[in-house]
Amino acid sequence: MQEKRFYTFVFAPTASSRFRQINLHYRTIYLILGLAVVGMITVSVGAYQLTRHAILVAKFNLMQMQNRRLRDENHEVKNNLDRIQGRIAVIETTSRKLAEVSGLSRPGDVSSNIGAGGPAGGHPDDLEQATAALERELRQIKDVVDRNQMKLSSTPSGWPVRGYVSDGFGTRSDPFSGGAEVHAGLDIATTFGTAIEATADGIVIFAGSHAGYGNVVVIDHGYGVTTRYGHMSRIDAKVGDRVTRGRQIGAVGSTGRSTGPHCHYEVRIHDRPVNPLNYISIGRS
Ligand SMILES: [Zn+2]
Secondary structure, eight states: OOGGGEEEEEEOSSSSSOOEEEEEEHHHHHHHHHHHHHHHHHHHHHHHHHHHHHHHHHHHHHHHHHHHHHHHHHHHHHHHHHHHHHHHHHHHHHHHHHHHHTTOSOHHHHTTTTOTTSOSTTOHHHHHHHHHHHHHHHHHHHHHHHHHHHHHHTSOOSOSSSSEEEEOSEEEEOTTTOSEEEEOSEEEEOOTTOEEEOSSSEEEEEEEEEGGGEEEEEEEOSTTEEEEEEEEEEEOOOTTOEEOTTOEEEEEBOOSSOSSSEEEEEEEETTEEEOTHHHHTTTOO
């Protein structure tokens, strides 16, 4: 019974060498096998832990990299927002000046929702709001500018014909009778046939012969303003024509009550003659 508790291992290092024999107690065998199992488990757990650690480190590094990238991106976005905010502030200032110059009645109202000093915080929503407010303000300014532009282009300005003033506006001696009379316009003398041009945008309300004016064109410019161009040798417009400033409406002549080729030019406000010289320099440098 004692023998059964031992295991015998037989070794033969080479084919021709002598056998070697080791006798091991079964407890020793179990101990060795047990140690081997424990060793294998330890190695496995260790390897697993190492792998897990390596994966965590890799993940951490990746996250750190992403974090750095996000931080850089965030920084860039913030810089961009700051830049846009700066530009909006500049546009706001320009817009306010434009509102003032264009005579916008209440320039404070339109930009009140932007507030002084531009959009606060530089948040995209603030920028969005500021931009929308600016768009509204610019639309209002454009309306005013358009209206002003229309009024300006409808206001007589410049000379209807190049020449020299042979007679001014006001009281003068009648060139025919020698008595005193009121001269309702400006006489501009120049070569027969020189082109006569409209001095503002408007609609032709008369084109034909009329008493002392001879061949005359009358243009209505709106706002109660009309202009007359008399003594024409030829009329190049007809009633209802929509004319713009600079458009030829006739040619210099001496029809009607005239002593030589000239253009009798009148500016009337609500049909009351005013001095055309006051209008000639308007809008001209
Ligand atoms: Zn005249």
